[in-house]
Amino acid sequence: MKLSTKGRYGLKAMLDLAVHNDEGQVVLKSIAERQGLSESYLEQLFAALKRAKLVKSLRGSQGGYLLGDKPENITVGDILRTLEGSLAPADCVSENGEGHMCENSGFCVTRGVWERIRDGINNVIDNITLQELIDDYKANSNVDNDLIGMH
Amino acid sequence: MKLSTKGRYGLKAMLDLAVHNDEGQVVLKSIAERQGLSESYLEQLFAALKRAKLVKSLRGSQGGYLLGDKPENITVGDILRTLEGSLAPADCVSENGEGHMCENSGFCVTRGVWERIRDGINNVIDNITLQELIDDYKANSNVDNDLIGMH
DNA sequence: ACAATCCCCAGTAAATTACTTGGTATTGGG
């Protein structure tokens, strides 16, 4: 039940982008460096994020990435589902139609459990916006963690 | 973020055991057959469940498994954590001490997100007991799904 | 022109998953 690096790195990268977004486009290299991530791996993540319109890109020299919308309109759920697919604990309760029905075509008790877990997760991630994370970050950015963290 | 078959099969098997528990010990073969699971794979799961005292076993002929406690004292969380390990979305917020700190030794915004997801999941699974699932099952066991489901 | 950047596709080593196989130990019933 762990998130893969796609989701974990992706959220970090998106927050980094969000924090620097008002200074104009941000190049992937700088995100990778600040966050200690591989630039070429991030390229793949941003390709998916772009397809989902969570980021916009400017090509060519002086290019870079921008948020696709205002930070208050982008949720952690948007980002994680884009990168990880459905966060449902079992295919039979995933939001997209992909999850085929389980062999038990009738009533299934455990299915109810998976639904409750899925809803519990969604209830958390769909109610945290990037803006809240930016605020958290700024409220805690002091000399100490400027040395080791973002910024 | 999907559960592995350990957790999915394990919960199904434990519910099957719980439903049949008052008839005395239950052999793994019958659980495997009713639930359409591999008996030898279930052996591994029950070894772990026994170590966690969620089931008791009787060896030899006429042996089998029994719940380790009353169904109202066993939660879905007990079962899933035994079989899956911590359900935290990232190592840095797993309940057991195993999860080493992330590279950011200071304040970490995303860590807060992982904690909230973890707590959301735990809040669901620690508040569903086997007894509730048995009740769900019995309330829905009619002729139709007796033909295809458990019992 | 050219350097910086995004973009795209394919490959791959390592880890994990989902089992299977082949045994051994224990016990109740005939």
Place this chain on the structure above:
DNA sequence: CCCAATACCAAGTAATTTACTGGGGATTGT
């Protein structure tokens, strides 16, 4: 007392997934 049924144990393994890397190509400001 034997034997069939059961739990218990350790290893192996094929398939899948993960977490990247590499090699290019396309676009654009200077």
